[in-house]
Structure formats: structure tokens, C-alpha cells
Amino acid sequence: xxxxxxxxxxxxxxxxxxxxxxxxxxxxxxxxxxxxxxxxxxxxxxxxxxxxxxxxxxxxxxxxxxxxxxxxxxxxxxxxxxxxxxxxxxxxxxxxxxxxxxxxxxxxxxxxxxxxxxxxxxxxxxxxxxxxxxxxxxxxxxxxxxxxxxxxxxxxxxxxxx
Numbered sequence: 530x531x532x533x534x535x536x537x538x539x540x541x542x543x544x545x546x547x548x549x550x551x552x553x554x555x556x557x558x559x560x561x562x563x564x565x566x567x568x569x570x571x572x573x574x575x576x577x578x579x580x581x582x583x584x585x586x587x588x589x590x591x592x593x594x595x596x597x598x599x600x601x602x603x604x605x606x607x608x609x610x611x612x613x614x615x616x617x618x619x620x621x622x623x624x625x626x627x628x629x630x631x632x633x634x635x636x637x638x639x640x641x642x643x644x645x646x647x648x649x650x651x652x653x654x655x656x657x658x659x660x661x662x663x664x665x666x667x668x669x670x671x672x673x674x675x676x677x678x679x680x681x682x683x684x685x686x687x688x689x690x691x
Contacts, residue, residue, distance in 0.1 A: 553635040553665050554689050560682030563626035570652040571623035572680050573598060575605035579644050585609040589633045592623045601650040604658050640666020649680035657681050663688060
């Protein structure tokens with residue numbers, strides 16, 4: 530027996546399917562400020578995407594040295610971290626003070642409005658959380674900027690369709 534999908538139902542399914550922002554590339558420049566404290570510990574940093582209703586969508590990267598302390602990235606841990614089976618797939622070592630450039634391909638993320646979140650926590654230091662509203666899936670290049678206060682410095686995000 531052959532099953533045939535009516536053309537009207539097929540067209541409705543295509544229209545209701547969210548478009549994917551497969552071609553968006555995010556170029557992120559993140560500054561980790563040099564702090565005059567003793568002892569100085571490099572901050573753990575998490576960067577992730579969430580919906581405007583604050584539901585975690587995807588983790589871009591986690592910069593850390595010891596997995597035992599990942600839960601100190603409190604916002605990220607609640608939204609994404611505790612459910613991740615393999616943080617190593619999106620992680621690298623914590624970074625020294627200075628400007629760092631990171632790239633991320635926003636594949637498999639539906640087009641729409643999101644919040645790009647940055648969280649930093651430092652042993653024997655402070656923590657900071659910065660959120661930047663972004664739009665994925667637009668046809669043009671976009672630029673966003675934010676400024677941290679203590680643990681994070683200047684943040685620049687460029688979204689380019691490819």
C-alpha cells in the first residue's frame with residue numbers, strides 16, 4: 530500500500546518549519562582585563578545562546594582549567610552546563626588577560642532573536658554576566674558591542690551570513 534501526502538499538507542509543513550541560520554558565522558572578540566590582585570587566577574568563561582525567554586539553546590565555548598569548578602559559572606550551569614554530557618567538545622583552557630578572538634558557526638540554530646550570553650567567574654575573585662541581544666538568520670552583516678565592568682572587558686560580536 531502506498532501512502533501519499535496531499536500537496537496542501539506538504540506545503541503547510543514547509544511553511545511551518547523554522548528556517549535555520551546555517552550560514553551565520555559569529556566572530557567574537559572578548560577582552561579579559563588585567564586585574565591588579567594577588568593571587569591572580571584566570572577566569573572561567575562561558576559563552577552560550579539562549580532564547581528571549583531565557584531558555585538555553587547552544588553552548589558556544591567554555592574556557593576553564595578544572596571541571597570541578599564549572600558550576601561556579603552559575604547562569605551557564607543552570608541553562609546548559611549541568612545537562613551537557615561532554616563539555617570537552619566545546620571547551621578550551623582558560624585565557625590570560627588580553628583580547629581573544631573566537632569564531633562560531635551557528636548551524637542548526639533556527640533563525641530569530643536570541644541572547645548571546647557571556648559569564649566569567651574567577652577563583653578568589655568576582656563574577657560577571659553580560660547579555661547581548663542578537664538576531665540570527667538575517668541576510669546582512671550585523672555588529673554588536675558590550676562592555677563588562679570587572680571580570681570581562683570589551684566584547685564585540687560580528688554576525689556574517691555565508
